[in-house]
Amino acid sequence: MLDWLKHGYVSLLLGNLSSKFLGLLREGLFAAWFGTGDVAAAYRIAQTGYLLPTHGVIGDSLSAGLLPLYKKLQSENQDAARLLVLIASLYGLVFSFVVTVTIYRYSHPFADMIAPGANPQARDIAANLLKVMALSTPFYVLSGMLSYLEAAYGRFGAIAWRPMILNIGSIGGAALAVYFKADHWLATALVISHIFFFLRTAFEIRNLDRLTPERRDIWKQAGRISARFVANMIPLLGLPLIGQANLVVERIVSSWLGTTIIPSVDYAKTIVDTGTQLLAVPLGIVTMATHGGASGEEARAYARRTAGLLMILSFPAAVLIALNAEPIVTLVFARGKFDQEAIASTSAILTTMSAGLGFSLTSYYLIKVLNAQLRNVEAFIITVIAVIVNMAVNLGLWSYLGPQTIGLGAASYGLVLCVLSFVQLGFLREMRRLIFVMIAGITFQMVLTGIAVELLSFPFDLGASVLIAITVWLPFLLVPGPIKETAKPLLQKLPLIRKFM
Template structure:
């Protein structure tokens, strides 16, 4: 699992560097106004229905079963792939048509606070983005086929390709004045990624028949029915999850539109910072966990989690402190140029503060949920997600008139905390996690106090605050024997072990 995690992590770095360039360029050229808000709404309107039907179906329904079949009955793995591919083809084509025909009504429902001109721009962009739906869905399937073979290349190239497309589209939209071109930055990369995915899985022979023999006899119609039945058996407990998850995202977008166009645009600028951390930590951990924990014996799962959680906590807690205490400085450093004015800085920093409060819990919660998926405990996953996202949506609806933009971030953090607590309880590591958190609490308070005193306007104070937090944090862990053994030595062992494997030792 460690090897897969670091490969996903290193592959995501390039994509995040390009993603930062994309967001900085978008902020400088278009600020946090109606064009950016329309683009955010259009992409959300495209992704919500896609993820509503496919996200859990693929990651939690298809992948674990495909891995199991590859080990036990290789021919059935190919049958499962072909069956799921046929279902996704029909679904994605129907969805693309539905989005094209109903784009105006869908935008009005998702973002009721938009003014008519912004809503019109968003509907135009949605029509363009909808063209990429079949390619997006099939590429997701190809990435999981690769992951089942411990190949993360298709996952790693996605963020870079998407960011390059959006950078090119941003420049074209600004230079030509045709703002709808922003949406082609989503569509064109996924058409190209889909074509490359087809080429890659065939070149690597991942879709060959039994034991790599393409001429091996595949199961008959009864085999296809069995594959579909097993897929449905794994997927059925998850049907509630997309309703809750995508509903929560829809509520967040609707609340943002009611708070103003700038909040819609600024939400994604703040989310980019937090999502970058999630993409570099939580997503690799979760995906690696799907492949690794699925192969573990039942009695080894808790032990594997006890080895995994300490270094994750050690990294994510100071990260959360840094983002919270320096939200204004970080937003100013990244975005405050060109059309991105002081109002945009203030709103984005407020949102970042709220999101960052619970980033440590979100990373761990996401990872634990994926472990539950890998163990086939999908009904319990539905419980975790229902609690987490219902709470987030409820907080957004109840508090947005009182807390304003901060509500969006705080609601997401509360949802992440609940996801962590409930999933840890179900996996039998809640007590262990709480003991670790309690041991870290004094260091958290000390590091936070110093970081707060050093924080302020300007790059120098931003750097001083970040370094102060890190020094106090590492020093606290080094002074206490229990923490030194649990965190520092554990991380060192993992890093040296990885280096030894790379060098062939």
């Protein structure tokens, strides 16, 4: 029995599917309305600058540092867990104030730092958008914290629906920007979305539990609880710093390659990140919510089984996307202002970036497993190593390989992080049979797909590649072996397949 099918994964998946559909719609509309021009580039630059100090803290440090500790305190003393929330909120408000003021005051230097190679007009638009986006920081920080706390109660609605709400805001902002010919709506609508989500999440948490301790004497433990929270967070603070430094280097290199490359990178990421958002992110959250603080054999078996399922789902998809990058980009984005030059640059990035999809998706989950086991220092060290490799590829090869360098750097990051995570968790030896069979299947799929792509034209090459993937991997699922054994708990949930198991 797959526990994550019972512990909120379905609601997370449904929410992420909805938000992913809206995300693809958003990127499609952006591509049609703005192409890879100055406004498109400026929006990406501003988005990076606004998320630079906040996204990593909420997405990684706060969730991995707060949720397992909150679960542990809940089992010890409910009032201590409530006090932890107040302490974390105070830290979040202080952090938000500093970030908002800094970004608002230094928006132009921020834009210049992130994209020094972009043209002046794009950087000016980005700086103006950044000033508006900075106003949403406190709502972003507090709503992110509260949404992860909701997961501790077995409720995943806020986490599932936040991307959908923000995507709706982004689409509305883009439409208003086009209609009124006023770029500020791209940022203004985003701020409104964050405020709305914060209010919704705050009311939801209030319905689940009171927000203040019942016992007054618990306040005497504020110093000790704060110290535990800080001690748990400190190793994690390096993760967002190194992660955002990696993103900044990627943006800088993209701007050196040309202003149009900046949005092309994000268009490619929209496709590659689909698997991570739909599979690895919700599974990582469920793992931390249900096995936070646990490191016994049951928790290891759970993580090992889930990692194996992610490999089975992601590596065949990586081959399919990498060898069909141009047809996929054409199908998804080629309309309006998204011209042939945009297709070429986005396809070049997608080809190398998607080659590492299986590694990136699996490694994201494995890092969350380390976080759930409170092995945050280990997670930080291996992430630093992977980021250094990514930066080295981007800085060392961009002048030789062009736009493909960005994708190659991302793929290298995923590969290094995945291998080191497997070694650190001790899964490499335990899953060696599955890994060996996966390598054989991937090789076979690559050869057949490569032939089909060479012989057929769009859209028949893409259709043939999908059929090849099904033909190659279906026997592995039906014939006894490590792939069938790993996928069996999931396949038994599917009525049409269960009779063959």
